[in-house]
Amino acid sequence: MAKKTTLLIAATMVTLFFTVAAHGQEVPPGALVQIIDCSLQDGVTMADAVAQARSYSWDETSPNLVFFRQSVYGGSYRENYDFRIASYFPSYSEMISRYSAEKARQRQTRSAGFFTCDPVTRRLIQAHPVNPENDGFAGDGTLMTTRFCRLNDGKTIADAHTFAQGVASNFANAGDTSLAQMYTLEQGPIGDTVYGRGVVFATVPATPAAFGERQDLRRDGFDPLEGLRPLPVSCDAPAMWFTHAIHRGGNN
Numbered sequence: 001m002a003k004k005t006t007l008l009i010a011a012t013m014v015t016l017f018f019t020v021a022a023h024g025q026e027v028p029p030g031a032l033v034q035i036i037d038c039s040l041q042d043g044v045t046m047a048d049a050v051a052q053a054r055s056y057s058w059d060e061t062s063p064n065l066v067f068f069r070q071s072v073y074g075g076s077y078r079e080n081y082d083f084r085i086a087s088y089f090p091s092y093s094e095m096i097s098r099y100s101a102e103k104a105r106q107r108q109t110r111s112a113g114f115f116t117c118d119p120v121t122r123r124l125i126q127a128h129p130v131n132p133e134n135d136g137f138a139g140d141g142t143l144m145t146t147r148f149c150r151l152n153d154g155k156t157i158a159d160a161h162t163f164a165q166g167v168a169s170n171f172a173n174a175g176d177t178s179l180a181q182m183y184t185l186e187q188g189p190i191g192d193t194v195y196g197r198g199v200v201f202a203t204v205p206a207t208p209a210a211f212g213e214r215q216d217l218r219r220d221g222f223d224p225l226e227g228l229r230p231l232p233v234s235c236d237a238p239a240m241w242f243t244h245a246i247h248r249g250g251n252n
Contacts, residue, residue, distance in 0.1 A: 026158035030128040031064070031088045032095055032186065037081040037121040041114060046070055046083065049114045050244045058247045061101040063087035066247040072143070073240040084241075085117065088127070123188025127202070128161060130180035131168040135206040137179055141244045143211035144204040146183075149233035151197045157184060159232040160199045166228045167201075174222050176214045178205040199233065204243065 040049060050068055058066075065088035071077045089095035111117065151160060161182050168180045183200035205211040218224065225231065 027161045033125050034087045036117045038115045038117040040082045052114050053246045061098045064249045068244040069241040124186040125183045128182045130164045134179040135177050137204050143208045145238040147201045147238040149235035155232035163232050167224050170224045
């Protein structure tokens, strides 16, 4: 499949920014996550790219966590890209320090011959925790969803976070405690929404089987929005991904 990107870059390359967007004291801070969209080289499978990335010699200059998120149902996404790299850092200072250290060592790119990434899509988000008491995701791979939402008039990022907590609580009462996060944009392309007026809700069940069980709750009549109307956000349909765990550092 023809792709629009031609520039080969390292999976953990970070654009250095020195301003921080504030979303209100009510929302707990989270990890900084660099996102970039990538395309497989001709003849390379997703399994090839995952195996190659996992074999890389990750160390103290690497992100805390790295995931390859392969689009399953993502609208027009797959017309341009095959997967998304998410690299997690604990802070701006650590992100800048680690990037500088890795650059100084002049490593060869870990993506050479396997995939290319489009620098235009690089952005930095903050992954705010929603339900700290969750099942987590510790395996090699699982299914997950992301859903882009716009704040309704008069509503704030804090309102959206409270809403996300309410949804997670409703699911927990129904027996599902999948990891939930709310993403806010720190740096990078905004898209068609005014900066600070959009969020992404992400849900990461522990296993593909747990993902299926969560989805079936709604098919069986469960209402995750019970007690939360009127809603503070208006949301698109969710995008579905298979997330491959590439690297987990010893101190996450």
